[in-house]
Amino acid sequence: MSGFSGDWLSAREPADLRARNAEVREAFLGHLETRARKKGDALVILDLGAGTGATMRALHPHLRFPTSWRLAEHDPALMALAAEMAERDGLAAEIVAADLAPGLSAGLLDGIDAVTTSAFLDLVSAGWIDGLAETLAGRGLPFLAMLTYDGRQSLEPAHPFDETVRAAMRSHQGTDKGFGPALGPDAHAHALASFRKAGLQVTDGAADWEALPAETAFQSMLVEGWAQAARETGADGDEVAAWLTLRLEQIRAGELVTRVGHHDLAALPAS
Numbered sequence: 001m002s003g004f005s006g007d008w009l010s011a012r013e014p015a016d017l018r019a020r021n022a023e024v025r026e027a028f029l030g031h032l033e034t035r036a037r038k039k040g041d042a043l044v045i046l047d048l049g050a051g052t053g054a055t056m057r058a059l060h061p062h063l064r065f066p067t068s069w070r071l072a073e074h075d076p077a078l079m080a081l082a083a084e085m086a087e088r089d090g091l092a093a094e095i096v097a098a099d100l101a102p103g104l105s106a107g108l109l110d111g112i113d114a115v116t117t118s119a120f121l122d123l124v125s126a127g128w129i130d131g132l133a134e135t136l137a138g139r140g141l142p143f144l145a146m147l148t149y150d151g152r153q154s155l156e157p158a159h160p161f162d163e164t165v166r167a168a169m170r171s172h173q174g175t176d177k178g179f180g181p182a183l184g185p186d187a188h189a190h191a192l193a194s195f196r197k198a199g200l201q202v203t204d205g206a207a208d209w210e211a212l213p214a215e216t217a218f219q220s221m222l223v224e225g226w227a228q229a230a231r232e233t234g235a236d237g238d239e240v241a242a243w244l245t246l247r248l249e250q251i252r253a254g255e256l257v258t259r260v261g262h263h264d265l266a267a268l269p270a271s
Helices: 006-019 022-039 054-062 076-089 126-139 162-173 184-197 216-232 237-252
Strands: 043-048 067-073 093-097 114-118 143-156 201-206 209-211 257-268
Touching: 006 054, 006 076, 006 143, 006 209, 006 216, 022 043, 022 054, 022 114, 022 143, 022 201, 022 257, 043 054, 054 076, 054 114, 067 076, 076 093, 126 184, 143 162, 143 184, 162 184, 162 216, 162 237, 184 201, 184 257, 209 216, 216 237, 216 257
Parallel strands: 043 067, 043 114, 067 093, 114 143
Antiparallel strands: 143 257, 201 257, 209 257
């Protein structure tokens, strides 16, 4: 699987919080509220590729019923951070080491009432999403996928080299992250079709990042990552370096606004 650093996940979390789609979230939580009344006990939510537990932290203030979490992650460093932050915030969370590449195992799903993920579906293949949809539909489990990259990105002020960088990102997103050829910016559209085909009711909406000028660390990591993707996909090294130098100067001066398109979706079994 492809890994992400704790520093990157921490830097992006405020932008993630602003971007998460409230309408999609409430469709998911409304379904869970009904489920919680029927169960009469705390719901157990499984988060896939949980990182440091950002999905849990984002949803916790909006939960209207008792919950506990199972956070599935493969990176030991991120698992340790997730455990530390859950304890800090007083959140009930079981941190489990999980290789998700083969799909969701019966053991991982044992006792689970709902499944979530953030910034994950664009890393996996079409077949992986299809298998997920079939598994969730077969078990009658509601699903919330947030912050799936959709290929839109822009910088203001614009620069002629931006399109080269955007094309490089699209190409880089399609490389294998451990789950087969990644869908990248096509993941959201494929997920919509796959979950609907499986018989789940889907609500979706935009969840776009807008990085604030004051978020210098986040914006710097973002453009540095884009520059690296451009280099790895064959862009001219000198042009990449000049573009990156300019963008970092603009970030330090508080002159750059960065936007990245994402979508959220909730896929729910029939009530």
